[in-house]
Amino acid sequence: MSRPQVAATLELSNCCVRELNWECELERRELSNQLVAALLPLGYRASNDSGFVVELVHTNEHRVVVVPRTGRVQLRLAYTTPQPERRGAAEQLLRQIVDALAEFLAQSRADSDSP
Amino acid sequence: MNELKLSSLRRYLLLQELMFMAGQPAVYHCHHFNLFLDQTIDDALGPVQSRKLRTSAAREFASRLIRAVCERVEAQTPPEKLQVACQIFAAMGHGKLDLNADAQGGKAKGSHLHYGFAWHEKYGSQVRRRDPADAFASGFAAAAVEVAFGLTLGSMAAEERSCVAMRASGCDIDLTPSAALENEGGPVGEAESKAYVGPPEDGMCEELIQPIAAGLKEFTSGVAGDERGLVQAFGVFVTMHLAGYYNRISYDAVAAIEQTAPQSVGVLEDLLRESGHVCVFNTFGGILVSPEWEGLVGPLPNDPLKIVAFCMAIGRALGMGRWVIAEFEPEKRLVLRTSSSYESVYYRARHGIAKTPVEYLFQGAALATAQLAHRVNWTGKPQFTPEYYKQLFKGGVPWRAVQTRAIVCGDPISEVVVTKIE
Numbered sequence: 001m002s003r004p005q006v007a008a009t010l011e012l013s014n015c016c017v018r019e020l021n022w023e024c025e026l027e028r029r030e031l032s033n034q035l036v037a038a039l040l041p042l043g044y045r046a047s048n049d050s051g052f053v054v055e056l057v058h059t060n061e062h063r064v065v066v067v068p069r070t071g072r073v074q075l076r077l078a079y080t081t082p083q084p085e086r087r088g089a090a091e092q093l094l095r096q097i098v099d100a101l102a103e104f105l106a107q108s109r110a111d112s113d114s115p
Numbered sequence: 116m117n118e119l120k121l122s123s124l125r126r127y128l129l130l131q132e133l134m135f136m137a138g139q140p141a142v143y144h145c146h147h148f149n150l151f152l153d154q155t156i157d158d159a160l161g162p163v164q165s166r167k168l169r170t171s172a173a174r175e176f177a178s179r180l181i182r183a184v185c186e187r188v189e190a191q192t193p194p195e196k197l198q199v200a201c202q203i204f205a206a207m208g209h210g211k212l213d214l215n216a217d218a219q220g221g222k223a224k225g226s227h228l229h230y231g232f233a234w235h236e237k238y239g240s241q242v243r244r245r246d247p248a249d250a251f252a253s254g255f256a257a258a259a260v261e262v263a264f265g266l267t268l269g270s271m272a273a274e275e276r277s278c279v280a281m282r283a284s285g286c287d288i289d290l291t292p293s294a295a296l297e298n299e300g301g302p303v304g305e306a307e308s309k310a311y312v313g314p315p316e317d318g319m320c321e322e323l324i325q326p327i328a329a330g331l332k333e334f335t336s337g338v339a340g341d342e343r344g345l346v347q348a349f350g351v352f353v354t355m356h357l358a359g360y361y362n363r364i365s366y367d368a369v370a371a372i373e374q375t376a377p378q379s380v381g382v383l384e385d386l387l388r389e390s391g392h393v394c395v396f397n398t399f400g401g402i403l404v405s406p407e408w409e410g411l412v413g414p415l416p417n418d419p420l421k422i423v424a425f426c427m428a429i430g431r432a433l434g435m436g437r438w439v440i441a442e443f444e445p446e447k448r449l450v451l452r453t454s455s456s457y458e459s460v461y462y463r464a465r466h467g468i469a470k471t472p473v474e475y476l477f478q479g480a481a482l483a484t485a486q487l488a489h490r491v492n493w494t495g496k497p498q499f500t501p502e503y504y505k506q507l508f509k510g511g512v513p514w515r516a517v518q519t520r521a522i523v524c525g526d527p528i529s530e531v532v533v534t535k536i537e
Contacts, residue, residue, distance in 0.1 A: 014404045014498045016145060016351040016397065017236050023496075050334055052410030067410045074406045079347065083240070 004105040006031065010094045013074055019086040022075040024064075024094055029071030031101055038104035039064060042096070062093055073097070116195050117188040121206040121355075122336045124184065127434065130315040131455035132328070133308050134434025136207070137183035139176065140303060140358035140457055143335065143433040145351040145401075146233035148394035152361060153230065153250070155386040159368045159379075162246040168371075169364050170273055171297060173254025174261075176359035178299075181262045193217070193263040200259030204252075205344030207355040212256055212344075216290045218264040220271065223256035225249060225286035227343040229354050234280040237501075247278035251360065253288050260290055269297030303359055303464045311463040313454035313527035318439030320424035327425065330411050331432030349405040351398055358434075362461035365475065384475060391479020392486075392512075393504075399429050400487055400499040419445050419488035426484045427451075435480070441530065446489060449533040451481045452520075456529060459522035472521035474529055481531035482516040489535075 007027035015021035026032055036046070039056055044064065048055035056064045061078030075093050077086055124137045134141050157165040181200045184190075190199045197214045204212050210228035215221050225231070230248040238244070247253075257273035260266070272293035277283035338348050346353045365387055372383050402408055403415060403425060412425070420443055430438040435456065442450035458474045472478070490507060491497050513536050520530040 011496075012498070014350055014401055014496075016147060016401055016499075021350050048337075050337070050407075050410075052330075053407050065406045067406045070409055070414060072406055072409055076347070076350075079236075079345070 004102055004109065006098045006101045006105070008073075008094060008098050010075075010090060017079060018083060019090075020077050020079060020081070022077070022090040022094075024073040024075050024097060026071065026073060026101075031105075032066050032071040032073050033068070034104055034108075035064070035066055035073065035097065035101060038100040039097070042100055062089070064093075064097065116190045116199075119184065119188050119199060119202050119206070121203075121339045124187065125336065125355075127332070128305070128308055128312070128455070130437065131308070131312050132431040132434065132437045133312070133455050133457060133460070135305055135308075136355060136357075137180060137187055138304050139180045139183060140308060140460065141355055142358045142361075142435060142457055143353055144356050144361070144394060145353050145398040146229065146237065147351075147397040148390055149230060149354060149356070150234055150237060151393045152364070152387075152390045153248070155383070155390055156364050156368050157246075158386065159372055159383045164371070165368075166246065166250045168367055169250035169360075170254040170257070171269075172360045172363040172367070173251040173357075174258045174268065174273075175254075175297065175299060175363065176357040177255040177258035178262055178268055179304075179359070180357060181259055185262065196263035197259055200255070200262070204255055204259075205340040208340045208344065208346030208353055209252065209255070210340075210344040212252060212259075214256060214259055216256075216260045216271075218260075218266060220289075220291045221260070223252070223273070223288040223290060225252050225288065227345050228252045228279070228286050229345065229352065231278045231280040231286050232345070233352055235282075239280070239282070243282075244278075244280045246281075247275035247286070248280035249275050249278055249286055249288070252286070256288050257290060267296050268299050269293060269295055300363070301465055303362075303461050307464040308455075308460045311460045311522060313522060315437050315454045316439060316452070316528070318427075318441050318452065319443060320420065320427070320440060323421070323424045324428045324431070324439075327412055327428035328431040331428060334407065334411070335432060349402040349407050351401045358457035359461060361476075362458060362465075365458075366462060366466065366473070369473070384473075387475035388479040388482070388516075391476035392483040393479075394476070395426065395430075395480040395483035396486060396504065397499045399426050399483070400491065400497070402429055403487070403493070404497060404499075415493035417493050419443075422488040422491075422493065423449060423484055426480075426487060430480065435476070438480075447535055449481065449485045449488070450530060451477075451484065451533070452528050452530045453477060454522075454528050456522065459529060462523045468525050469521065469523040471524070472518035472529070473523055474518060474521060477529060478516050478518050478531055481533050482512060482514060485514050485516075485533045485535075486512065
């Protein structure tokens with residue numbers, strides 16, 4: 001069985017600190033609904049339960065913010081990340097998100113296929 | 116001693132949108148405003164005199180805050196009071212202070228101090244700074260020791276010896292006994308705030324503004340410093356700050372320049388207005404494009420009136436006053452009013468009636484609101500970078516703001532008329 005493909009692009013986002021915030025544009029925005037469940041097993045915990053955004057923070061202090069009503073996903077790097085390393089850290093975080101979502105979708109499909 | 120909880124110490128003056136922290140006037144501002152205003156005072160007075168004023172202002176208003184909070188949480192011993200001071204400093208997003216001092220002085224060690232850290236992030240790669248940036252933390256540390264040990268205001272001198280803004284690895288503040296005692300100025304608290312506000316009024320789009328302002332207030336009630344004492348919210352570094360600090364450094368600097376270089380007062384006033392412009396353009400702009408805003412309100416439209424309304428909601432939630440839209444004609448004219456502002460409360464309480472309208476932040480804010488409404492393409496994912504700011508405003512601002520009514524001058528409300536320059 002082939003693993004589901006997840007595609008996403010990375011784009012610099014507005015932030016008062018250079019290169020700290022990045023937009024993670026999922027090709028299928030509806031997948032953002034599953035992102036929280038996909039990331040929780042990877043060391044993330046919910047740090048904001050305001051209802052209008054879900055903010056997940058990793059033990060490495062990078063954050064993933066999901067807007068449930070629009071499917072927007074923003075990556076917020078730990079502000080201690082040195083400036084020259086920020087783009088690389090954002091790319092690594094994007095890869096983690098894409099892999100986590102693909103894995104989560106594969107697992108969900110396997111669960112639903114099992115008798 | 117009771118547990119210190121920031122949200123239980125914060126309250127708003129009903130219908131006036133002025134905020135208080137343990138009874139002390141407070142307001143949310145981000146590092147764009149904080150750095151610009153401090154720099155303005157430096158430019159006006161020179162680094163030495165500026166640092167002296169900023170430290171003194173921080174000491175005065177931090178002293179009031181620390182005393183009020185200690186009373187509320189029933190902190191009684193010096194170690195308890197020092198602990199409360201450090202906790203409140205971090206909770207308000209100013210960074211982490213470690214105080215190792217007694218009545219004879221000592222040291223304050225700062226890490227991730229808001230001013231130094233933010234200055235280093237914003238300018239550190241381009242500019243070499245020669246003076247420390249953390250006068251606010253220095254004054255706060257001095258006040259903490261004075262309150263903890265029952266010392267008179269000004270009896271503890273504070274001098275920042277190393278600062279991350281000067282590329283040091285940390286911030287170190289020396290605290291030494293001083294004979295230069297300071298007089299506590301007249302009170303500027305809740306009672307004065309109630310005395311110097313006008314009748315609250317509604318303006319256009321209230322049905323949009325009021326629920327958003329309420330939602331933002333609820334959101335910010337849960338916002339406090341992280342483990343390093345910094346607050347990142349809406350994609351900006353935010354501080355809950357003491358309004359008295361901003362007001363005293365602004366109005367005392369103007370008074371000093373009136374004495375020493377009266378021909379330069381206009382320039383200083385322009386810079387103080389510009390600090391309001393910088394604040395609203397960058398911070399409000401950043402809030403509007405943040406995921407938190409999108410979640411609370413929805414995607415942004417290219418609708419100038421709605422953008423103005425959103426700015427009113429943000430201003431109210433941040434504790435800047437009951438900003439209302441009195442008139443709006445797209446691409447031509449915007450009239451903002453307020454029955455309350457932290458500037459007018461302070462000015463009336465400390466200085467009485469002004470000869471000219473001196474609500475600099477409100478003036479700059481009104482001008483910036485018109486720019487956000489008309490000159491930003493909100494559906495094009497704008498980024499509020501220094502480059503974008505320069506690109507938009509390098510040739511000046513094609514709008515003019517005139518304050519036509521002012522609480523500081525004795526009017527019941529303040530009003531700024533912003534018109535497009537034809």
